[in-house]
Amino acid sequence: MGDKLFGTDGVRGQANSWPMTAELALKLATAAGRYFRRDKQEHRVVIGKDTRLSGYMIENALTAGFTSTGMNVFLLGPVPTPAIGYLTHSLRADVGVMISASHNQATDNGIKFFGPDGFKLSDEAEEAIEELMRNGVSLAAPENIGRAKRIEDARGRYVEYAKTTFPYRRRLDGLRIVIDCANGAAYRTAPEVLWELGAEVIPVGVDPNGFNINKNCGSTHPETAAAKVVETRADIGICLDGDADRVVIIDERGNVADGDQIMGLIAGRWADEGRLAGGTLVATVMSNLGLERHLEARGIALKRTAVGDRYVVEAMREGGHSLGGEQSGHIVMTDYATTGDGLIAALQFLAGMVETGKKASELARVFEPVPQKLINLRYQPGKEPLETDEVQAAISAGEEALGSNGRLLIRKSGTEPLIRVMGEAMDPALLDSVLGSVVDAVRRAS
Template sequence: MSDGTVAPPARKLFGTDGIRGRANEWPMTAGLAMRLGQAAGCRFSRAATHRCRAVIGKDTRLSNYMLEPALTAGLVGAGMDVMLVGPMPTPAVAMLTRSLRADLGVVLSASHNGFEDNGIKLFGPDGNKLSDAEEAEIERMMADLPKLASAARLGRVQRLEDAQGRYIEAAKMTFPRGLRLDGLRIVVDCAHGAAYKVAPLVLHELGATVIGVGIAPDGTNINLGCGSTVPEFLSRQVATHGADLGIALDGDADRVVLADERGEVVDGDQILALIADSWGAAGRLAGGGVVATVMSNLGLERHLAAQGRRLVRTRVGDRYVAEAMREGGFNVGGEQSGHMILADYGTTGDGLVAALQVLAALVEAGRPASEVTRRFTPLPQVLRNVRFGGASPIGRPELDQAIRAAEARLGGAGRLLIRKSGTEPVIRVMAEGEDETLVAAIADELAALIATLSPPAPEAE
């Protein structure tokens, strides 16, 4: 099956989460960043009757020393004033964009990728990521650049010195007043990324004993052997330090993965279930359920249904989750990978704030994380990634026939999802069901077929 959604407007530069690429190679070059700044600046200031403003935040990648000034130059040339906030989590930039009444927010980050990659994410004045249509419009403007500002209307640049303090206070305000983290030992892995200062401070100020790891960025070590995509590192740290909970963020801190006191990993689906249960019991859960993507485990859906709640699925990408939340009036949504969007507190994924909600539940329950965070038993789920060359094999008759046959074998006791990655030439195969052996066999068979239908081009020697 596909993800069942309407195809977005055609875009060549923007993917599922902004523009991504290898640093200093097209499209992630200084020239592209300046051109994007010019187009986005003109797009968001063209009908304004006030002096327009943009907020730029970044993670700790070396290439941000190249991209930040280039993007700033483009925005200034479009007549926008620019506020630089330095290394800050993506959700902090979204929050500051709204708080400062800015017209545009920009984050320079490739999220969980290594330092060699980088990316540019754009937020509107409401703190939400731009829609597919808005991104397509900006691409068109980059190709046919509108008139820039006159010499007298060029923007100015300043640094917001108290940006970190503003976010720290905002994050602490999401933790229930009257509760403290006294007596809890918490490992927080900041992936040598954007939250390397703010996340340990928030936890410390709430009373926890904090063991910070991944808090020494050098420009090239972001996500290197640590962070939310390397949960085994977090598990080892929890065991080494005898911690009550481990929190792993990614490079821009918009996603989170946890480890309980035994070092066992808690993924985004379990976090969603816990927050839904906690907020539901308090009468806070809006929309009658939760929004997640097609990748979330069927066990989560069954758990919510048993509580009389529904799971609304979207295509992969946290901004699609956010859009569905706004349309349906939900206040909890996220992805299995750890993007948690809590609309009561922010407009985009915030790993630290999500972790604080889990910690609040731990404090209130007075029980260990291994008991509180295990909300359901996930069904066996197997993922396979297959690189391809040329045209995508999705839609080929041979693959369609094989998918139908596989779905028949699963019957009503499982799911099958075949989709193209939004960031690289990869077909992702996901099979899920009650019979783990059958699920693995189906995933392997489909992956092998895809590889024969459209093999990747050989790498140059």
Template sequence: MARKYFGTDGIRGLTNKAPMTAQMAMQVGMAAGAHFLRGDHKHRVVIGKDTRLSGYMLENALVAGFTSVGMDVTLFGPLPTPAIGMLTKSMRADLGVMISASHNPYADNGIKLFGPDGYKLSDADELAIEALIDGDVAPADAPDIGRARRVEDARGRYIHFAKATFPDDLTLDGLRVVVDCANGAAYQVAPTTLWELGADVIAIGVSPNGKNINDQVGSTAPQVLCETVVSSGAHIGIALDGDADRLIVVDENGRVIDGDQLMAVIATGWARAGTLKNGGLVATVMSNLGLERHLSAQGIKLIRTAVGDRYVLEAMRGQGYNVGGEQSGHIILSDYATTGDGLVAALQILAELVRSGLPASELLHRFDPLPQLLKNVRFKGGKPLDDATVKAVIADAEGELTGKGRLVIRPSGTEPVIRVMAEGEDAAQVEAVVDRICNAVTAAAA
């Protein structure tokens, strides 16, 4: 059954436009609260947010919705998304909420929901909540209306948790680290965590004003980080996104290191230490073939899933793996967290850096990625991938790349776009293959 409001990562959109309005936030609070009113105990929901201006509006609307159906609300203020997952479970809450649109511009916002186990909700839970949003939710009787309060030490709790994931026998003494917090949710916790572990910290993207989240800073815009690492003589740079569930790293030369290389470093390090479960790593179909070949040479399996961290996590939980992620830097380490955690992943990279004694440029370049090209073809309607000519062109391309590369073609789940990705040993061949397929899709959609 198709979902009406929830996308691949909660509800998201342009603020004050449907569905991201104060009215909808209140309805979500009422619906989600009613859905999780189970048993006769006093029910609690915890709420965190990033630094967007609209966070205040949506937070208050959610509080109104939850308290109106009888849930008590605990407010944390700005905290990373993974912190909300962790605190939902540790505080025995029935539900957790993160108000964030992740790496999107400030004018967007979103609502992410976590169940009592700290994991994002299942499709079944989201569908049940959607039905309640569109239906009637009975408010609580006057004596049963919920209360709301703020917890001031939530940042400290998350900092303590994050530090506990760093090996006890190591410190960051003598390491100069530039951390870019994207003017987002981790602007206080990330620099503090690194400093308490001994690093010489240079922090950028730590002056949020409600409108500058992800604005020329963070994991999707690492240019300032690259420049700062080189100019300051830092050993490494760390970039988080607006809600700090993604990580991109910059080496001492200002070179950007993507999630594929970072996952290779963590997986091989954990395999060496005997802590990599099931001898494998879970990644999506978009991860580079170079990663797969590198891991294979180390005796490590690569399990591929559809695009989206929820699919990575499903495979990890279902098949017993503890490392997974995406090329974009969304890295899930399930020994520690229930979702991607940019800071925790960064601490694992820093631990490997300290142990190795190598410069970041050497440690983090584990393989040469194969040439990879992704193009999007927008269409107005129909199903161009069902066209006979398109199928024939795709079949020819697959035959051409057999043994030398990969082809991934998929429709977008949110817009009328066909995504065409190819990779192989010959960059010119990859470009030619992608262009042929894109031209065929365009012609079929005309």
């Protein structure tokens, strides 16, 4: 096992192929179990999953690995990723695990770890676990093997907590809400929360079969929910991804608002209420230049990080900031959650509608975005397109052409074999020309 396992969001790959095999999951859990053992009588791990068929296989392998090191396993079943962060801390567990490939296709899967504080692991912790996998670990004595127990009310515990993040004594009465759960982990929790708060709920993507997660639905395909919003004359649409840590909003006209617009709205409202810690929003290098200009005009600072919500959270914790996220819809609010939470972010947007009486369309467009394009290019594993002279020359020429009127961001995905080519410029024709040259060079090198 010479290759690095952990990417920007845990371990991820195609199910039943390295590294996402039952054998690897067992070894990973054994190493993690040994790493998280504490000097106390009982050791606990909570394991949740989304709705992919391969989740059963990986859940069983992880359970075997953890119990072999003396860890007691609490199985939560299908729950959103943010519920793992919450319940790891609530159940006083040593470690939490989410089995999910988030927004990826159903044939992929992944394993994400959370520490006892409910936050995702640091690079150092992940490296230590990989080192244990390489060197091997000692197993528990027969009398010290762990037990496994299913927690039947895990979903209900998260539902009750999510409702507490909505303003006290406020309700969603009179609002017709389309909620698209991407046939994923929140297919029961999200509609329940909205209904219990008083909304008329129109569910989409709530019939998982193991194969249809994220398929033509959810935050990666918001057109499905947008059509339903227009058809039913709903007040708003909410689109989650497969593990419900992302969200995009659809207004009553069917227009989509991404994470940048949602963050811009929440940042402004929290700043007005004196709740925005440090007067700062933390976002990644992918966030639109229009968001940065909007925040600057409001007297709000923008701190940028590398791509990945874990890096956003690290910067938030280091700086004591309360709001951060990604353009893709990961919205992190440390007052409420330890990771991105699509449902709780949506509740903050709904709170704005309830408290101001404004329509979704009046809140979902807080700034005019600078024209931006993102192109994803698949490459063959083992190749390094970005290291070739031709690609580097195309990038340098593109940056020179854009000058101070735009920017380029070219990077490898941390979760898939993709090169992500992103550009921004006020001149759309120039942007198309620059991106075309870079894309052609990457394709030749892939």
